[in-house]
Amino acid sequence: MFKLLRPSLLMLLVMTVITGVLYPLAVTGLAQAMFPRQADGSLIVRDGHVIGSRLIGQPFDDPRYFWGRPSATSPQPYNGASSSGSNLGPTNPALADAVRQRIAALRAADPGDTQPVPVDLVTASASGLDPEISPAAAQYQLARVARARHLDAEQVRRLVAAHTQGRWLGLFGEPRVNVLALNLALDAASH
Amino acid sequence: MNANDWLQMGLFLGLLLLLAIPLGSYMARVFADTPNRVTRLGGRVERAIYRLCGIHPDEDMGWKRYTLAMLAFNLAGLLAVYALQRCQAWLPLNPAHLPAVSADSSMNTAISFASNTNWQGYGGESTMSYLTQMLGLAVQNFLSAATGIAVLVAVVRGFVRRSAQGIGNFWVDLTRSTLYVLLPLSLLLALALVSQGVVQNFHPYTEATLVQPAHVAETVKDAAGVAHTHDVTITTQTLPMGPAASQIAIKQLGTNGGGFFNVNSAHPFENPTPLSDLLEVLSILLIPAALCLTFGRMVGDRRQGWALLATMLAIFVPLLLACTAAEQAGTPLLAHLGVDQHASALQAGGNMEGKETRFGIVGSTIWATATAAASNGSVNAMHDSFTPLGGLVPMWLIQLGEVIFGGVGSGLYGLLAFAVVAVFIAGLMVGRTPEYLGKKIEAHEMKMASIAVLIPCALVVIGTAIAVMAPAGVAGVANPGAHGFSEILYALSSASNNNGSAFAGLSADTPFWNVLLGICMFLARYPLIVAMLAMAGSLAAKRHVPPSAGTLPTHTPLFVVLLACVVIVVGALTFLPALALGPIVESLSGH
Numbered sequence: 175m176f177k178l179l180r181p182s183l184l185m186l187l188v189m190t191v192i193t194g195v196l197y198p199l200a201v202t203g204l205a206q207a208m209f210p211r212q213a214d215g216s217l218i219v220r221d222g223h224v225i226g227s228r229l230i231g232q233p234f235d236d237p238r239y240f241w242g243r244p245s246a247t248s249p250q251p252y253n254g255a256s257s258s259g260s261n262l263g264p265t266n267p268a269l270a271d272a273v274r275q276r277i278a279a280l281r282a283a284d285p286g287d288t289q290p291v292p293v294d295l296v297t298a299s300a301s302g303l304d305p306e307i308s309p310a311a312a313q314y315q316l317a318r319v320a321r322a323r324h325l326d327a328e329q330v331r332r333l334v335a336a337h338t339q340g341r342w343l344g345l346f347g348e349p350r351v352n353v354l355a356l357n358l359a360l361d362a363a364s365h
Numbered sequence: 366m367n368a369n370d371w372l373q374m375g376l377f378l379g380l381l382l383l384l385a386i387p388l389g390s391y392m393a394r395v396f397a398d399t400p401n402r403v404t405r406l407g408g409r410v411e412r413a414i415y416r417l418c419g420i421h422p423d424e425d426m427g428w429k430r431y432t433l434a435m436l437a438f439n440l441a442g443l444l445a446v447y448a449l450q451r452c453q454a455w456l457p458l459n460p461a462h463l464p465a466v467s468a469d470s471s472m473n474t475a476i477s478f479a480s481n482t483n484w485q486g487y488g489g490e491s492t493m494s495y496l497t498q499m500l501g502l503a504v505q506n507f508l509s510a511a512t513g514i515a516v517l518v519a520v521v522r523g524f525v526r527r528s529a530q531g532i533g534n535f536w537v538d539l540t541r542s543t544l545y546v547l548l549p550l551s552l553l554l555a556l557a558l559v560s561q562g563v564v565q566n567f568h569p570y571t572e573a574t575l576v577q578p579a580h581v582a583e584t585v586k587d588a589a590g591v592a593h594t595h596d597v598t599i600t601t602q603t604l605p606m607g608p609a610a611s612q613i614a615i616k617q618l619g620t621n622g623g624g625f626f627n628v629n630s631a632h633p634f635e636n637p638t639p640l641s642d643l644l645e646v647l648s649i650l651l652i653p654a655a656l657c658l659t660f661g662r663m664v665g666d667r668r669q670g671w672a673l674l675a676t677m678l679a680i681f682v683p684l685l686l687a688c689t690a691a692e693q694a695g696t697p698l699l700a701h702l703g704v705d706q707h708a709s710a711l712q713a714g715g716n717m718e719g720k721e722t723r724f725g726i727v728g729s730t731i732w733a734t735a736t737a738a739a740s741n742g743s744v745n746a747m748h749d750s751f752t753p754l755g756g757l758v759p760m761w762l763i764q765l766g767e768v769i770f771g772g773v774g775s776g777l778y779g780l781l782a783f784a785v786v787a788v789f790i791a792g793l794m795v796g797r798t799p800e801y802l803g804k805k806i807e808a809h810e811m812k813m814a815s816i817a818v819l820i821p822c823a824l825v826v827i828g829t830a831i832a833v834m835a836p837a838g839v840a841g842v843a844n845p846g847a848h849g850f851s852e853i854l855y856a857l858s859s860a861s862n863n864n865g866s867a868f869a870g871l872s873a874d875t876p877f878w879n880v881l882l883g884i885c886m887f888l889a890r891y892p893l894i895v896a897m898l899a900m901a902g903s904l905a906a907k908r909h910v911p912p913s914a915g916t917l918p919t920h921t922p923l924f925v926v927l928l929a930c931v932v933i934v935v936g937a938l939t940f941l942p943a944l945a946l947g948p949i950v951e952s953l954s955g956h
Contacts, residue, residue, distance in 0.1 A: 178433055178434050178437040178438075179437060179441075180418075180419060181418050181419055181420050181434070181536060182434070182437040182438045182440075182441045183441055184417060184418035184419065185414075185418045185420070185438060185536060185539070185540075186438065186441045186442055186445060186508075188414055188417055188418060189504065189507065189508055189543065190445075190500055190504050192543070192544075192548070193503065193504050193506075193507040193508070193543065193548070193615075194499050194500040194501075194503055194504040195499070195500070197503075197548060197551070197552070197611060198499050198503065198608045198611040198612070200552065201552065201555045201556065201559075201565055201608070201610060201611035201614075202565050202566065202567065202608055202611070204556055205555070205556060205559040205565040205566075205610060206565070206566070208556065208559070208560070209556075209559045209560050212559055212560060212561065212562045212563070212564075213559050213564060213565045213566055213610075214564065214566055214568065214606075215564050215566075215571065215604055215606060215634065216562050216637075217571065217573075217604070223574055224571055224572070224573045224574070224604075225573055225574050225575075225576060226573045226574075226575070226576065226602065226604075227573065227604050227634075228562075229562050229633040229634060229637045230602070230604060230633055230634070231633075232575055232576055232577070232602060233575070233577070233579040234576075234577050235577075235579075235580075236577055239576075239577055243722065249581065249583065250579055250581045250597075250599050251579065251581075252579070252602060253602075253603070254570075254573075254602045254603045254604050254605060255491065255570065255603040255605060256491055256627065257626050257627045257628040257631075257632050258627060258628060259628060259631070259719045259747035259749075259750065259869070260718065260719065260747070260750065261719065261747055261749040261750060261843055261844075261868070261869050261870030262718065262719075262749075262750055262844065262870070263749060263750065263844035263848035263851075263870070263951075264696045264698060264716065264718070264750065264751070264752050264753065264848075264951075265696075265698065265753070265846070265848060265951055265954070266844050266845065266848065267845075269698065269718060269750075270698050270699075270702065273698075273699060273702055273704065274702060277702065277703070277704070289705075290703050290704065290705035291703065291704050291705060292704075292705050292711075292712050293695070293699065293704050293705060293706045293712070293714060293715070293716075293717045294712060294713070294717045294722055296699075296704055297699075297716075297717040297718040297719075297720075298718060298719065299631075299719075299720070299721055299722070300628055300631035300719050300720055300721050300729075300744075300745065300746045300747045301628045301631040301632045301633060301721060302628070303632065303633055304633070304721050304722055304723075305633055306721075306722040306723055307722055308711060308712035308713065308722055309710075309711040309712065310705070310709065310711035310712035311712065313711065341369075341639065342638065342639040342640050342643075345369075345372060345373065345376060346373060346376075346639040346640065346642070346643050346728075347638070347639020347640075347642065347643075347723050347724060347725070347728060348639070348712075348713045348722060348723060348724065348725035348728065349710070349711070350722045350723050354576065357576060357577075358576065361576075
């Protein structure tokens with residue numbers, strides 16, 4: 175056993191240098207050269223300030239904005255420093271209560287709307303940072319946003335359509351709308 | 366299930382087979398005893414490594430020496446990861462100034478990553494420094510996977526060699542697995558992932574100014590202990606950074622599963638698009654599937670490899686369909702509240718709690734089934750929030766012993782143990798000494814195979830019993846009732862089969878859970894490997910028996926059915942009573 179100690183330690187050292195130092199440095203170098211924007215977090219910069227990442231959702235609860243998925247991160251929703259899902263089981267009464275509250279909040283922001291609520295708009299995402307909602311969830315909120323901003327519903331509809339991404343190659347994943355990008359476009363259109 | 370669900374599942378399986386075939390034949394060349402194009406190409410680097418470490422690559426090790434080398438190397442790695450975590454506060458590359466990790470958590474994580482489990486009791490972005498992630502965790506991602514492949518190759522040599530003493534050289538197998546298989550595939554995958562938006566940098570965490578400031582109620586206790594609630598306005602968001610892509614690539618390819626961030630591949634910086642999701646989920650099953658075909662080539666009969674792959678698919682596909690159907694159906698609880706769970710052109714529908722919009726239902730269930738089957742343990746959705754029957758699928762796949770694909774290398778040597786049991790049962794039926802691949806299966810091989818099959822079963826059942834009887838065990842449970850029991854059963858199943866995924870509501874970063882699960886992960890990995898290498902040593906020493914009229918052919922559909930039945934019967938008999946107390950009773954009471 176003792177005779178195996180030396181090769182074990184040396185092998186660990188060599189492999190640590192190869193897989194723990196050279197490999198991540200090589201990936202970092204190549205990534206920064208080939209895809210610098212993505213490698214640095216797909217940041218959205220306005221006037222020299224970072225106002226978010228295209229890939230990380232932000233909390234919205236103003237009726238003038240489209241709302242994203244409910245977020246279970248703590249202490250505040252969409253806490254980028256601590257990603258988390260709710261981990262509530264499907265039969266847990268706490269899940270029913272949370273969904274009831276979310277439906278009530280959506281209805282309070284738009285009392286006239288009695289359509290059934292799309293499921294992704296009242297269920298917490300896995301990461302708590304989901305940047306996207308389904309096109310159904312965007313459509314559900316469309317009239318509210320247009321009214322709150324005194325915009326033409328057709329104009330908002332066009333903005334939503336422009337920010338809707340289909341499946342990759344029409345096959346993989348799900349159609350979706352990037353909430354932060356859409357809300358920034360709304361702000362630009364309202365000015 | 367809708368048409369797109371079927372299409373995505375079919376395309377996934379088709380792409381998997383398409384990629385596994387060339388990789389399988391490539392790996393057969395990597396581990397061939399004779400020099401060839403592949404090993405000549407990297408020969409210089411390889412020889413330099415051997416020289417540096419004082420290793421004689423031509424030494425043919427007996428099974429005991431092979432085992433000792435593997436154990437010594439893994440022990441060194443385990444201690445290194447432990448030390449890194451305990452000292453990270455004083456080491457460089459810690460821009461978030463994270464403190465040293467506690468002793469029990471460090472112990473758990475060190476075993477977890479050395480044993481290819483990658484159970485995570487901690488949250489990545491709030492616990493581990495960049496240095497710990499790179500030099501400790503990412504390195505073990507490579508080395509634990511390489512150890513698995515090395516052991517598999519040694520076991521296969523046991524079947525191939527005739528009247529031989531040696532089963533290969535551990536250092537050579539380890540080095541070749543890393544240099545020729547894991548590193549090149551990881552490099553390609555990492556760059557593809559960065560192109561999709563996975564972060565890869567050494568920047569400190571970035572502060573972003575929120576577009577709409579958020580108002581949250583914060584409760585603070587004053588000096589007298591009276592709680593006051595007041596509104597807090599939050600204007601910024603912390604965006605985590607780090608060298609994530611390089612680590613995510615190997616955690617997927619090496620069936621490791623330990624995420625860079627807390628929510629693993631559900632995090633948009635870890636898995637940002639449908640394409641990144643497809644690449645990552647294919648990587649989970651790629652090497653385990655390809656190794657079946659490598660096995661076929663090494664034993665000189667490719668049909669033997671296809672038979673094992675067919676066995677895996679025969680169990681995998683029905684369970685994938687069951688999981689997708691259960692999740693797509695949604696939950697009755699939300700249907701009562703007037704929530705629209707129907708799939709349409711505009712939404713995935715179904716049970717979206719704990720799932721990401723871009724993956725929807727089918728993207729989440731393909732991943733859940735693959736990660737459970739392959740002992741990967743990474744997640745892109747929260748299994749704790751799956752419907753009772755949807756969550757039963759990954760749990761039972763883990764309990765089947767991680768042999769349906771299973772870990773890199775470890776899945777196939779586990780299935781070979783089951784194959785030995787299967788030919789033994791067939792031999793009993795006709796009253797002949799059983800044979801597998803031209804080697805007689807006798808008492809010693811049966812003992813070793815039985816040990817390998819029974820260790821994980823025993824650990825799950827005994828561990829769960831301990832946890833539900835201990836107050837400290839029950840204290841970690843998050844959901845009430847039967848679902849709480851499921852959380853405990855899932856955690857023990859995951860640790861005792863080196864999977865690493867969780868019903869993550871369970872608060873497992875406590876001394877009780879860290880120690881219990883640490884012991885399970887250790888015992889599930891190393892004693893099992895020793896048993897398999899002992900079997901390999903005894904098989905290698907045997908003479909080759911030519912097949913006769915009484916030999917059971919092991920490449921036929923009949924054998925595939927027999928083997929699948931043995932796997933299912935062991936898994937069903939051991940775990941049905943426990944599953945009845947968890948997901949099954951929850952499903953019955955939830956409607």
